[in-house]
Amino acid sequence: KNEVEQSPQNLTAQEGEFITINCSYSVGISALHWLQQHPGGGIVSLFMLSSGKKKHGRLIATINIQEKHSSLHITASHPRDSAVYICAARVSNNDMRFGAGTRLTVKP
């Protein structure tokens, strides 16, 4: 069993829908990252969380340390949001463990 589990694995939505991607982890962490990987392959860090909630534009990330769970929400989804979203748990200063990713497709 992977130490970082994401769900769903694949997600298709219509433009404008509210989207939630979930991440559960079984290891102790100092922070949790949400990453976005576009079809071209480049990886961009969206959020780094150690508690609570962060918002950037239409993206919201939350984390519940006690439940070892984080969610990434996208409001008013748009086709340009189509990408793979990866949850990464920082387990030490030097080590991150990655979820398998959620492939999001937003249709116009």
Added chain:
Amino acid sequence: DTAVSQTPKYLVTQMGNDKSIKCEQNLGHDTMYWYKQDSKKFLKIMFSYNNKELIINETVPNRFSPKSPDKAHLNLHINSLELGDSAVYFCASSHFAMPGEEAFFGQGTRLTVV
């Protein structure tokens, strides 16, 4: 200015060859990483260096040898390439002393071994 840059972006080579992928960061970070992303898009850490010292070396064949000439560079050298080495390799960097700080990724190097 690119924060973490990798070269080359694409690399196609024959089995048995030796190749290197270069990584440079201009963020002043003291920790650099190499990750491998397999065909199923799963990212896995290979190496981690802090101040030019190897910190993490996951179960990676010893054909893979990282080299850190200084804090801003972490190059990956691969000997005797095999078909199974085909993957996308990502370099990243962060601050060791600030584990909660974001890691910045390079754009990836797609290695294809034929």
